[in-house]
Amino acid sequence: MKSHVKRRTDPERAQSRRNQVLQAAAVCFARSGFHGASMSEISKEAGMSAGHIYNYFDSKEAIIMAFVDLEAEHVTAQLRELQSKEDPLQSMIDEAPRHIDENLDPEYFQLPLEMFAEAARNPKIAAAMRATDVAAMAEFRPIIKRERERRGLSVDDALLDGRIDTMVSLFHGLPIRALHRPQLDRNSLVEGYRVAMKALLLT
């Protein structure tokens, strides 16, 4: 009993166990789909008992919610980094290739595609994604606004949101494009993105 209590109260160990479950779940969701993957498949992949997994996650839904939280942390970190740049708009354009490469990697995009399909039918997951987006937009908008102002470009609120929504769509669509056309030329794609992003951010 003592060791069990210790395990439950050691935050570092708990965090590492949670991550172990999340990694296994990502593999299982990608392989079998969210509905096809069972908690027992996930526990087998994680090398843990199903009972043990329930110490960390009540359900598969709770696992997806944890992925939404991880994505929110990732976006927050990216926005903080952007904020620290001398010229955020130019650096978004310059760093597009890195984001493009991330989104072209099937290892990376299989799980998001599964999550989006699930969010389209599960209001709780959709609500979590939306809350994350509201928070991200609240940080992103002022950066774009300030930088456009500095350049003497229009900072109309509706125009800005339309430009941001368009740019976000561009990145969200990339994995789906890569799925349809795996032979696409990455460098030509980068050039296309650059043209679109310049028009959206710098005009």
Add this chain to the structure above:
Amino acid sequence: MKSHVKRRTDPERAQSRRNQVLQAAAVCFARSGFHGASMSEISKEAGMSAGHIYNYFDSKEAIIMAFVDLEAEHVTAQLRELQSKEDPLQSMIDEAPRHIDENLDPEYFQLPLEMFAEAARNPKIAAAMRATDVAAMAEFRPIIKRERERRGLSVDDALLDGRIDTMVSLFHGLPIRALHRPQLDRNSLVEGYRVAMKALLLT
């Protein structure tokens, strides 16, 4: 027996039965996911016996393949329409709002999201989507090339493909954007798309 034989050989009736199954499957895949939906759930939704469904589709995978074929027909029809326009590039920009509205409709995008998630793990479905894309690109490229040539714009093959891949990503990403931000302002989004498409097609 006579009526059964008649049913199997009446192409119009068979087509209408196939459509009935596809409609029911779209509802079930959206509700339960591709892996969560069973043939018996689909047959119940279609108001047909499971045995009867197997007359038209061997498996759930065969149903998804039929959806890929329907999408291919839709794309072909759109490309034919585009080809018939006096100014195809300008009409792509002018008609963007219609495509945007289609992609913002959750009724419309739930099934594609499910199909993309499944294609990311199922090589047979991915191969069918890729073949469709190869055929579509073979029709789309020359239209863009001819029209850019007419305007004195660059028709470098790599540049063209990069522009097309970027534009297609833009539309594929839209449902995912709408999922994250259902309150987005459609008119501002249309303006953002116009800016990006003009830069991609007309510069």
